[in-house]
Amino acid sequence: MVTIKDIAKVTGFSPSTVSRVIANNSRISEETKNKVRAAMDELGYHPNLTARNLVIQSTKTIGVIMPSSADESLQNPFFTEVLRGIGSYFHQKQFSILLSSGQTEQEKFEEIERMVLGKYVDGIILLYSRLNDSVVDFLQEKNFPFVMVGKPSGDKDEIVHVDNDNVKAGKDITTYLIENGHRRISFIGGAADLVVTIDRQKGYEMALKEAGILITKEYTIHTEFLKSGGRQAVEQILGLELKPDAVVVSDDLISVGVISMLEEYGIKVPEDISLVSFNNIYFSEIIKPALTTVDIQIYELGVESAKAIIQMCTNQKLSKKRIIIPHHIAYRDSVRLKK
Amino acid sequence: MVTIKDIAKVTGFSPSTVSRVIANNSRISEETKNKVRAAMDELGYHPNLTARNLVIQSTKTIGVIMPSSADESLQNPFFTEVLRGIGSYFHQKQFSILLSSGQTEQEKFEEIERMVLGKYVDGIILLYSRLNDSVVDFLQEKNFPFVMVGKPSGDKDEIVHVDNDNVKAGKDITTYLIENGHRRISFIGGAADLVVTIDRQKGYEMALKEAGILITKEYTIHTEFLKSGGRQAVEQILGLELKPDAVVVSDDLISVGVISMLEEYGIKVPEDISLVSFNNIYFSEIIKPALTTVDIQIYELGVESAKAIIQMCTNQKLSKKRIIIPHHIAYRDSVRLKK
């Protein structure tokens, strides 16, 4: 391996001079810079990142934590999309992503511990937010820089997070349904301990309330991404005395299953029942019917969380703890419109 | 920060002894081990990975490279699924994933250069295989350990890769169509420079040939994952004088678009046209109609590539360069069966 010393020897300069050339230090003459660089090219020198990291006490890499991968929801394109956003910003700042890959909660926790305690990352981005997450507690206790994509379940004023206004999003999309004459509106949510589910449901309820529509308990269902879960949700709806004429689904991925199930029972979207959901992933546009869904700008969520964590790791001031990415509704074909 | 020296000072042992305790060296008495460990607990000591990596000249970190993220196909759940597989094996071996995040080919290349030349990773896993990939050339030239998920476009005997037998898979699924009485079978493939597309198409052609069916050029179409691409493919098919009665689609994700398009034109799957594809992602089961598709065991692909790269990085012998993950057909509802 060719090191800084080799370059020093060959050029006759000292190692520190070579180091300064790497850093493009202004106190080095152009002439020596050129000489040194020539030698580096010739010998094929490249700085060893590990060595550098050791002395500067920073790795310029960020641990990015996905939900534990036993979770079916991992197949949600949401994650690759945030990752894209994070990556794009990281690239220009020369930061790297260390991806957590734990199967279970336990494994995930161990990995985070390794990264953090081993000083292998400068910060953490959490790609989800759920109730009573021990990871959050750990990070807070260690006082380790982290940002969360989504809304924290507690300590909202302490935790830096990048989120949509999911309550408002839920309200907006539900109101849209109401404006189009729907009144018996059901809510199908994903895992009930996900903060995002809770918020969207809250918005749904607000919209109903505002429109003077009674909130019926039986109209609210929580399901998993699995097929059987979707089936159960639909059967529950269809078993109701007064069947809903519209349904708010908390995630596009779930919508796909719900629509299929509905179809299996001979119920058509949007003719027989309207459906709206959230995220606007690639699928929502290409399935039949194309989904009317809240575009939450996943990519931006990624970019902003990347910006935030890098700011925190480079001791810059963060103007605010709560960064909201605006949403808008992608109007498509899954809602029966008022004439 | 608490270091090995602090522990040494507190316990009265030397740093080297403490180091040996960390490594659980057998030449250290149980008694000292206990004392040292107690001190480590008390002071909250954790080994600094960067420092360790520097001396052992290895990071136990593998760069995992996705296609450049401008690529729409990144929303393909395929990637998170391989990642899951890789992660599961990495976890038990205490390896980490450094995820590449380049937008463009250029950016991706830069990142890989950084990782490799900076000795920031011990090896690379490539999650795709395309024709004339400069990344592969680079890795080969540097003689850097890497494994590819998919089949290399050249140097097949040199490059360690984990793949399905996609030619056979293509043949199997096409034969299934033929067995069910279909004769005018079209092929819709993704990007034409992806080796996987090429292989599956080859299998499709073999099946036709074997059944004595003429291969019609107009029946083969390449498209992108984008909506417009799917539309174009379908329109091309429908414009044909002799419309196909079945279609082999090279990826489940594309199938979703194709089915929607077909439906838009009033053509039903499988009543009017049968459809089969590949991958068996989560979606394939929950959309309507549920897809008959080749299950390629994505997760296993990930696990095996992880095994392979770790073997290479730890100087173990690899029994073979080409590791094939068996596939099987998931029979579902997108094919009209022979009575």
Add this chain to the structure above:
DNA sequence: CTGTTAGCGCCTTCAG
């Protein structure tokens, strides 16, 4: 503008 010196935190001979 450049060189000398120290040291980041850890592992590993080599001694004892």
Add this chain to the structure above:
DNA sequence: CTGAAGGCGCTAACAG
């Protein structure tokens, strides 16, 4: 069974 010393490759004062 344990300690001392050196070094992994690089940066950062401090001199000059």
